[in-house]
Amino acid sequence: MKARVTVMLKSGVLDPQGKAIGQALGRLGFAGVGDVRQGKVIELELDETDQGKARAKLSDMCEKLLANTVIENYAIELR
Amino acid sequence: MKARVTVMLKSGVLDPQGKAIGQALGRLGFAGVGDVRQGKVIELELDETDQGKARAKLSDMCEKLLANTVIENYAIELR
Structure with a gap:
């Protein structure tokens, strides 16, 4: 099963990378x-075939490694 | 309009960050x-209301700034 985890900074948290991209786009003439x-996306190939189990495993991975849940939100998509 | 751009390394290109995540998951006991x-996701708020124009503008942004099209693919989603 293929899974995609998207990790974004929570909305209150300052995002200097995103700001820098916005400013660079302005300088390039994009009005x-x-x-x-800006966030991260992680694509994983899992052996798990049960959707529920895969989702539980991915949540666990996010809590333990993929996301810093103090400042980041994560979203899990299964294909 | 809200847009999301996902930038991933092309499939032939070595992805050391992804490898590191895979190894770390293994060490944490995820079999x-x-x-x-691993890739990047960029969420943008655009004034543009026309879907076609927004998509064209985003492609242009990707080609010029957001992606390195020699080694990266990008995907555009509009909401």
Whole structure:
């Protein structure tokens, strides 16, 4: 099973990378760009075939390694 | 309009970050994890209301700044 985990900074947390991208886009002449946020995406190939178990395992991975849940949110998608 | 751009290394390109995550998951006791790839996700707020124009603009942004198209693929999603 293929899974995708998206990790983004929580909305209150300052995102200097996103800010830098927004400013660079402005300098390149792209107008009308508002807030920009950058995050990580992790694609994993899992042996697990049960959707529920896979989701539970991925949540566990996020809590333990993939995300810093103090400042980051994560979202799990299964394909 | 909200847009999400996902930038991943092309499949032939070595991904040491993904490898490191895969190994760390193994050390933490997560079995059955195959290939792991890490990429970037960029969320943008655009003033543009026309889907086609927004998509064209985002492609242009990816080609010029957000992705290194020699080694990276990008995908655009609009909400």
